[in-house]
Amino acid sequence: MGYTALYRKFRPLNFSEMVGQEHITKTLKNQIIANRVGHAYLFNGGRGTGKTSAAKILARAINCLNPKDGEPCNECEICKGAISGALTDIVEMDAASNNSVEDIRSIREEVNFLPTKAKYRVYIIDEVHMLSTGAFNALLKTLEEPPEHVKFILATTEPQKLPATILSRCQRFDFKKISTEDIIKRLEIVCKESNIDITKSALNIIAVLSEGAMRDALSILERCIQDGENKIDDDKIKDLVGIPKTVYVNRNY
Ligand SMILES: [Zn+2]
Structure with a gap:
């Protein structure tokens, strides 16, 4: 059996397992329950505060076939596919290594197509402040008129580096240092x-x-x-x- 790093093995799989960010998880769960999920989120906070975990949980929760109280079931076909990485409708991208205009342009072309299995295609863009100016401009065009079936979750440790035009298009959540x-x-x-x-x-x-x-x-x-x-x-x-x-x-x- 392969060895799994502790932080991977113990990555929270639902909002209630997340530590120290109740102000965020409660709001997200309420949005999911009320079916009022936004089309773009910005998760801001220091490293290791749960931004990526929350993004993955949110991506599953809005696509889950049997969500419960705003949480993903983690057992349906969609949840399992998302956890194993087999589901192509949830796309994780690290802007530190994919920061060019071409990288974002390929997203812009892709968003016109319907998701293959899930209800929404979700783009999780980590370290989004690393995008080039051209890439930000390309992303902005998509954020301005996103198709119904597309959601964006941007994560950053340095929100001050993001253009105001991007910030104004996102619902922002600030993750606290964990006590x-x-x-x-x-x-x-x-x-x-x-x-x-x-x-x-x-x-x-x-x-x-x-x-x-x-x-x-x-x-x-x-x-x-x-x-x-x-x-x-x-x-x-x-x-x-x-x-x-x-x-x-x-x-x-
Ligand atoms: Zn599920």
């Missing part, structure tokens, strides 16, 4: 399900070091078990991360 308490709660679940034996203060250290990014917290946790021993205490993290004890004291661990 230390929320990160600890999630880490506790991950450790329990992965049979990792960890001390309370070690959990706290990881949570503080991750600075509000769940993905970073899971990456640190992962590094701590790479020796094949599922046991973690303060000293182990200290050795791994290379932080002297005094720093912990000064930072009030």
Whole structure:
């Protein structure tokens, strides 16, 4: 069996599993229930705060054959296809590596066609601030008159780099840094399900070091078990991360 990184394995599959972004997930769920989903969203926030997870959940929820209270069922044909990556109607694109006018033009041509299986074709564009000026202009044309069957979810860590014309076309959601308490709660679940034996203060250290990014917290946790021993205490993290004890004291661990 292949190895799956913890942050992939424990990626939330529905809104209720997401941590620390209730202000966003509640609104999105209400929109889905009321059938008032917008055609373009901008998810803004620091790395590891759940933007991509939320985008994937939203893309499934609006296409799910049996949605429940605004959540995707994750069991129907559409949800399964989306989770496995087989469903071509949900398109994920990283603007850091696909930022040219041609990349966006191909989307513009594609949007004229109906989705193959799902109700909506959803474009999730990560790091959207990396698009070139020409690409933004091409995207704007599509955002101005999107076909009924197309939705856009743009994600960024640097919204100030986006043209005002793009911003004004999107419903914007600002993802918060995840609190230390929320990160600890999630880490506790991950450790329990992965049979990792960890001390309370070690959990706290990881949570503080991750600075509000769940993905970073899971990456640190992962590094701590790479020796094949599922046991973690303060000293182990200290050795791994290379932080002297005094720093912990000064930072009030
Ligand atoms: Zn479903």
